[in-house]
Amino acid sequence: QSALTQPASVSGSPGQSITISCTGTSSDVGGYNYVSWYQQHPGKAPKLMIYDVSNRPSGVSSRFSGSKSGNTASLTVSGLQAEDEADYYCCSHAGSNTLIFGGGTKLTVL
Amino acid sequence: EVQLVESGGGLVQPGRSLRLSCAASGLSFNGYAMHWVRQAPGKGPEWVSGINWDNDRTGYADSVKGRFTISRDNAKNSLSLQMNSLRAEDTALYYCVKDVGGIYRNMEIWGKGTTVTVSS
Numbered sequence: 001q002s003a004l005t006q007p008a009s010v011s012g013s014p015g016q017s018i019t020i021s022c023t024g025t026s027s028d029v030g031g032y033n034y035v036s037w038y039q040q041h042p043g044k045a046p047k048l049m050i051y052d053v054s055n056r057p058s059g060v061s062s063r064f065s066g067s068k069s070g071n072t073a074s075l076t077v078s079g080l081q082a083e084d085e086a087d088y089y090c091c092s093h094a095g096s097n098t099l100i101f102g103g104g105t106k107l108t109v110l
Numbered sequence: 111e112v113q114l115v116e117s118g119g120g121l122v123q124p125g126r127s128l129r130l131s132c133a134a135s136g137l138s139f140n141g142y143a144m145h146w147v148r149q150a151p152g153k154g155p156e157w158v159s160g161i162n163w164d165n166d167r168t169g170y171a172d173s174v175k176g177r178f179t180i181s182r183d184n185a186k187n188s189l190s191l192q193m194n195s196l197r198a199e200d201t202a203l204y205y206c207v208k209d210v211g212g213i214y215r216n217m218e219i220w221g222k223g224t225t226v227t228v229s230s
Contacts, residue, residue: 036217038217048216052210098169099169099215101154
């Protein structure tokens with residue numbers, strides 16, 4: 001099991017949109033529509049932002065959206081706000097009853 | 111309000127065992143899959159194990175397969191993780207996590223975690 005590949009960092013100015021990619025293989029991201037995204041602020045537990053590729057849990061801002069094409073999933077944050085600055089992790093079903101996380105992306109709001 | 115409270119963490123020597131527990135409240139526990147996820151200091155989260163709502167299916171990360179066992183007691187609204195043959199690399203904060211649905215694939219509600227330190 002190799003971790004899914006995410007960019008180490010992305011940044012954007014308030015009001016802008018950014019996209020974080022999550023690249024896997026046909027055995028994980030590409031093989032299942034079970035990709036989720038998590039936001040983690042320092043010292044806090046991760047928070048589910050997107051599940052099953054593009055579904056938003058109740059209470060999560062509509063500024064967050066998810067998609068997938070082939071072996072790559074993406075998280076888009078539109079209308080960037082200061083409170084969006086955090087670490088973001090993707091996770092995918094990886095076959096054999098397992099899940100696997102990405103290495104994480106640090107989002108900086110300039 | 112859903113609450114997940116982990117317990118059982120602590121300092122343990124390499125090769126020894128530890129059992130983590132998670133008490134769930136504020137939800138129909140038997141309707142949801144559950145997970146254990148760990149996070150080493152300064153690292154990202156690592157999925158450790160999951161179990162379906164009805165105990166029918168479980169899964170483990172390669173790093174713990176054969177050493178850890180997940181179980182649940184729906185009558186007691188509790189989740190457990192039996193950890194054997196512990197290694198230094200198992201040192202982490204261990205979270206109990208509720209899934210969105212009955213099949214484990216998304217991690218919705220997280221507890222505060224319990225810390226496991228494996229050291230001689």
